Amino acid sequence: MTDWIDLTLTLNDKTPIYAEEDYSDPPFAAMPWSSVADMRFEVWQLALGTQTGTHIDAPAHFVEGGATIETLMPAEMIGRYRRVDARSLEEDDLQVDWNTETHLLLDARRPHLAKPHVLHRLIEQSPKVCILAGELRIADDDPLWFHINLTRTGRFLAEDLRVDHIDTIPDSGEAITMPLHLTGLSGSPARVLLRP
Secondary structure, eight states, X not given: OOOOEEOOOOOSTTSOOOEETTEEOOOOEEEEEEOHHHHSSOEEEEEOOTTSSSEEEOGGGTSTTOOOGGGSOHHHHXXXXXXXXXXXXXXXXXXXXXXXXXXXXXXEOSOOEEOHHHHHHHHHHSOSEEEEEEOXXXXXXXXXXXXXXXXXXXXXXXXXXXXXXXSOOOSEEEEEEEEOOOSSOSEEEEEEEEEO
């Protein structure tokens, strides 16, 4: 049996945190809370944002009143993926025939410039969960164009993946995108795994 490919970033104080000029996500921190010596068990206190490290954005992350993370059902977290190379988003005639896939894996590890109308057509036809491998470049001035348009259609986005250890991603296979079981929030750190 083929091993699972783990795309999940390690969470620690070196995990990159999203920041721009006037904004930064909460930093990650792990602090000892109790020890075996003192209490006979060890517990740590965690502080982090809902979009820390590898995470899943719910529609509520960009759409006011949008669906929150607990509305992603277990049957939608585990299933099959279809890989679409970002290079194909430069072509007006992109056609993807979806079968039983539950995940779109958008392979944006190479610098291709996606056409917004082609990407929008793909989004509208894709399954409920999109896994973004790499940084998607779009021919639009809004750096959040993809995120906003994806979540407006009720899709969930798994992103900030560790892909530096993968030479090739198979065109299809099994996928797990498993957030924490949180309620009422715009996203969650997640474990993301693929298997050809």
